[in-house]
Amino acid sequence: MNAGRHSWFAPRRDWAGRHALVPVATCYRILDLYAWSFALMGTLAVTFVGILYRNLLAETPAFWIAAGVVLVQWVTTVFRGLPFLVRYAVFATNLLVFIVCTTAVMAITPNWSLLVVLLLSSAGLFFGTAVGLWASAALCALHVVI
Numbered sequence: 259m260n261a262g263r264h265s266w267f268a269p270r271r272d273w274a275g276r277h278a279l280v281p282v283a284t285c286y287r288i289l290d291l292y293a294w295s296f297a298l299m300g301t302l303a304v305t306f307v308g309i310l311y312r313n314l315l316a317e318t319p320a321f322w323i324a325a326g327v328v329l330v331q332w333v334t335t336v337f338r339g340l341p342f343l344v345r346y347a348v349f350a351t352n353l354l355v356f357i358v359c360t361t362a363v364m365a366i367t368p369n370w371s372l373l374v375v376l377l378l379s380s381a382g383l384f385f386g387t388a389v390g391l392w393a394s395a396a397l398c399a400l401h402v403v404i
Contacts, residue, residue: 266339273342277386293335300328320359
């Protein structure tokens with residue numbers, strides 16, 4: 259492979275992870291696992307909510323926002339050649355948007371705890387304990403607002 263070229267389907271390995279609590283190679287594997295988990299669970303959730311609650315499709319834009327978030331997650335999950343921080347930012351934003359949309363419309367959903375664990379554990383493992391605590395505080399504040 260040429261020095262200036264990279265594959266869209268292989269990780270770029272461009273992130274140093276100075277504050278990571280696990281080795282950088284493990285961070286890449288964890289992000290891949292979490293991205294696939296959210297893409298699959300999000301697809302199942304959006305599909306079943308769409309089938310079971312057809313009236314929800316016309317009543318609230320939150321369903322369409324959640325469906326769009328899952329679609330964007332599939333793109334960053336399959337195209338692993340994007341920079342690590344871009345992939346993680348998309349993943350964390352998508353999780354947060356999905357959590358807010360489902361909480362605002364249906365209160366706590368069955369996969370809510372999985373999404374929160376993915377968000378908080380990834381923030382803590384990749385960027386250190388302080389960032390994990392800030393993410394936890396922000397999530398608590400957000401749920402108070404909701």
